[in-house]
Amino acid sequence: MSAHLEVPTPIQKPYFTKGTIVVAIVAALGLAAYIYRLAFGLESATNLNNQYPWGIWIAIDVATGVALAAGGFTTAALADIFHKEKYHVIVRPALLTAMLGYTFVVIGLLADLGRYYNVWHPMLPSMWQGNSVLFEVGMCVMIYLTVLYIEFLPIVAERFIGRVNLPGPLKVLNNIIDSWLRVCRKFLGRFISIFIIAGVVLSCMHQSSLGTLMVIAPTKMHPLWYTSFSPLLFLLSAIAVGFPMVIFESILASRSFGLKPETGILASIARYTPLLLGVYFAVKVVDLTIREAWPYLFEGSFQSLMWSIEMLVGVVAPIVILSSKKLRHAIPWLFTAAAMVIVGVLLNRINVFLVAYKPLYSTTTYFPSIFELSVTIGLIAALVLVYRFLVLNFPVISVPQTMTESTKESLGRMTTA
Amino acid sequence: MGFTRRDLLKWAALGTVSAATGTALGSEENFVTDCGENYGVLVDTAVCIGCRKCEWACNNEHKLKEADLASFEDKSVFQQHRRPTDDAYTVVNRFVAPEENNKQYTMKVQCMHCNSPACVSACIVGALSKSDSGPVVYDAWKCIGCRYCMVACPFQVPAYEYREALKPQVRKCTFCSDRLADGKRPACVSICPNEALTFGTRKDLIEVARERIKAHPDKYVDHVYGETEIGGTSWMYLAPTEFANTELPELNSENIPELTEKIQHGIFKSFIPPLALYGLLGLIMHSRGEKEDEEEKEGHNVSAS
Numbered sequence: 131m132s133a134h135l136e137v138p139t140p141i142q143k144p145y146f147t148k149g150t151i152v153v154a155i156v157a158a159l160g161l162a163a164y165i166y167r168l169a170f171g172l173e174s175a176t177n178l179n180n181q182y183p184w185g186i187w188i189a190i191d192v193a194t195g196v197a198l199a200a201g202g203f204t205t206a207a208l209a210d211i212f213h214k215e216k217y218h219v220i221v222r223p224a225l226l227t228a229m230l231g232y233t234f235v236v237i238g239l240l241a242d243l244g245r246y247y248n249v250w251h252p253m254l255p256s257m258w259q260g261n262s263v264l265f266e267v268g269m270c271v272m273i274y275l276t277v278l279y280i281e282f283l284p285i286v287a288e289r290f291i292g293r294v295n296l297p298g299p300l301k302v303l304n305n306i307i308d309s310w311l312r313v314c315r316k317f318l319g320r321f322i323s324i325f326i327i328a329g330v331v332l333s334c335m336h337q338s339s340l341g342t343l344m345v346i347a348p349t350k351m352h353p354l355w356y357t358s359f360s361p362l363l364f365l366l367s368a369i370a371v372g373f374p375m376v377i378f379e380s381i382l383a384s385r386s387f388g389l390k391p392e393t394g395i396l397a398s399i400a401r402y403t404p405l406l407l408g409v410y411f412a413v414k415v416v417d418l419t420i421r422e423a424w425p426y427l428f429e430g431s432f433q434s435l436m437w438s439i440e441m442l443v444g445v446v447a448p449i450v451i452l453s454s455k456k457l458r459h460a461i462p463w464l465f466t467a468a469a470m471v472i473v474g475v476l477l478n479r480i481n482v483f484l485v486a487y488k489p490l491y492s493t494t495t496y497f498p499s500i501f502e503l504s505v506t507i508g509l510i511a512a513l514v515l516v517y518r519f520l521v522l523n524f525p526v527i528s529v530p531q532t533m534t535e536s537t538k539e540s541l542g543r544m545t546t547a
Numbered sequence: 548m549g550f551t552r553r554d555l556l557k558w559a560a561l562g563t564v565s566a567a568t569g570t571a572l573g574s575e576e577n578f579v580t581d582c583g584e585n586y587g588v589l590v591d592t593a594v595c596i597g598c599r600k601c602e603w604a605c606n607n608e609h610k611l612k613e614a615d616l617a618s619f620e621d622k623s624v625f626q627q628h629r630r631p632t633d634d635a636y637t638v639v640n641r642f643v644a645p646e647e648n649n650k651q652y653t654m655k656v657q658c659m660h661c662n663s664p665a666c667v668s669a670c671i672v673g674a675l676s677k678s679d680s681g682p683v684v685y686d687a688w689k690c691i692g693c694r695y696c697m698v699a700c701p702f703q704v705p706a707y708e709y710r711e712a713l714k715p716q717v718r719k720c721t722f723c724s725d726r727l728a729d730g731k732r733p734a735c736v737s738i739c740p741n742e743a744l745t746f747g748t749r750k751d752l753i754e755v756a757r758e759r760i761k762a763h764p765d766k767y768v769d770h771v772y773g774e775t776e777i778g779g780t781s782w783m784y785l786a787p788t789e790f791a792n793t794e795l796p797e798l799n800s801e802n803i804p805e806l807t808e809k810i811q812h813g814i815f816k817s818f819i820p821p822l823a824l825y826g827l828l829g830l831i832m833h834s835r836g837e838k839e840d841e842e843e844k845e846g847h848n849v850s851a852s
Contacts, residue, residue: 171712183697211832244692244715257672264671327828346699346807490703
């Protein structure tokens with residue numbers, strides 16, 4: 131038991147480092163580009179046009195963002211539903227990533243929407259459109275985001291119960307907030323599983339529906355990616371990228387905070403990846419075979435090149451690396467393989483939404499503008515900044531500790547929560 | 548409307564005999580009856596003289612780019628292939644018929660007002676809808692500006708007001724739905740000096756088209772574009788050459804949104820699969836809860852090994 135005596139605690143480190151400042155500058159540039167887009171419109175800020183209505187804000191910020199936030203539901207499923215208890219140490223970081231990931235998906239989407247102030251319209255029953263895949267994605271993402279915030283509440287409660295200390299005249303609220311947090315803790319202590327399972331179901335629904343989006347454009351899509359299997363492929367790749375994302379982040383966080391990486395846990399969770407990627411790859415192969423689409427892979431086009439890179443880098447290579455127990459336990463290899471899976475999914479989403487998309491009457495090609503790139507990169511930087519702030523102030527990351535009265539107490543709380 | 552009826556009758560009379568004996572119509576009945584009573588327009592590209600008056604009338608009707616009628620006589624625009632934009636819902640383009648020594652023809656393009664519009668199926672808030680009389684209409688007030696309609700459209704028609712920072716709209720041919728409601732014909736049809744545009748119900752127009760083909764087999768290819776393409780469209784075309792030589796895309800009769808909707812409804816509509824998944828996961832979570840210690844041990848062994 132002692133090896134797993136790791137209790138989530140706020141990390142005791144200064145917020146600002148040289149690295150944080152660089153990231154903050156990148157985020158600030160992104161914010162400037164974001165404001166520019168809001169002020170001057172899509173034509174000034176983007177390279178989108180009538181031929182290419184969607185760009186990287188959809189392919190990366192939304193589609194890839196959602197996929198890479200899959201660590202949240204895959205980890206929750208593994209630790210809480212399948213009760214692989216030793217993985218509990220990674221549940222909170224994965225949950226936080228998912229919560230922030232989805233939050234930034236929405237912020238990124240708002241930049242892309244021409245009428246962002248109408249983003250709430252799908253909630254109105256008078257505008258429900260059950261035929262629209264996008265409607266299903268939108269509703270699921272909205273509900274799931276709410277579920278993620280609810281799942282994060284116990285962490286907030288753990289941090290602030292008995293410690294609510296608002297400044298000045300807000301003091302009068304201290305007791306109210308404290309008792310509200312206690313109610314939350316009590317309620318969620320009993321009913322959190324409802325939300326955990328809902329999170330997994332909602333994830334499966336919209337992860338797959340994101341893959342259905344381009345099924346409506348058969349004549350514009352390259353045959354390497356145009357398939358009615360697309361929803362299944364999106365779901366399988368999201369499930370496969372969940373653990374690599376957790377591994378990638380955990381190693382980065384340990385490095386940034388000077389902690390020892392959780393090699394045992396991470397190597398152990400990486401065992402699943404070759405299997406999950408294998409299933410994804412098998413469905414890809416079956417799909418291409420059924421549709422007799424293999425010849426398109428050898429047509430020597432940009433698309434066939436991109437498909438090959440996507441598969442070799444994102445699927446085949448990580449399967450090979452992570453199948454070796456020795457390499458799984460070597461942090462540099464583990465990190466590289468996890469990063470490759472992530473890049474593979476990023477490439478897949480870019481390929482499906484941009485590379486495979488060929489307008490009927492194209493006179494140009496699409497390449498993102500400097501503003502589009504700034505917003506996309508800036509949002510990732512901003513996510514890192516918020517993540518750092520939250521893990522410095524909330525009990526998210528587990529740090530090895532000796533058994534003391536306070537940790538015993540925390541452990542007790544963890545099991546009730 | 549009276550004008551249209553006369554127009555239709557004239558053409559109908561030309562091929563009474565062939566229509567009476569013809570069976571071709573029967574085989575395509577599904578598509579004809581599908582939206583047969585919807586309004587449509589038949590574009591006869593063999594008759595079109597490329598005067599671009601329809602462009603002017605459209606701009607004028609919808610208060611788009613202001614320009615006097617004379618400026619539309621400029622034929623130099625044909626040197627480039629144009630697409631409908633947010634300030635030109637319809638454009639006339641030139642194409643050539645290779646079998647006639649590359650003789651030049653012109654054709655108007657605009658929203659086809661499909662029977663099963665992909666844009667309507669795609670729209671997240673129902674801002675686009677297929678009205679009962681045929682036009683696919685847009686309600687800017689509902690629109691969130693996601694532009695999924697533009698991704699979905701198999702004709703690449705909807706255009707976006709990218710330059711508008713605050714209230715951009717999806718812009719496309721409205722089939723003059725306001726004029727239709729007042730019993731008037733679309734502005735472009737009204738102005739067309741050469742009867743290249745025929746307004747009527749889809750059913751009647753298909754008949755007219757078939758009769759024109761029968762009456763002048765040398766003048767037309769035997770294909771009414773839009774009769775069956777993607778399940779049929781309200782706007783249909785006749786051409787003097789294979790449609791592959793025109794800018795209209797080659798499409799089969801498969802209704803485009805159908806596959807997506809089948810997938811979508813198969814997985815979600817009844818909510819049974821998500822609920823079943825919920826129940827299954829709940830069961831796993833509950834039943835495996837008691838094996839906690841065992842799992843823990845197993846985990847130890849793995850990480851220790």
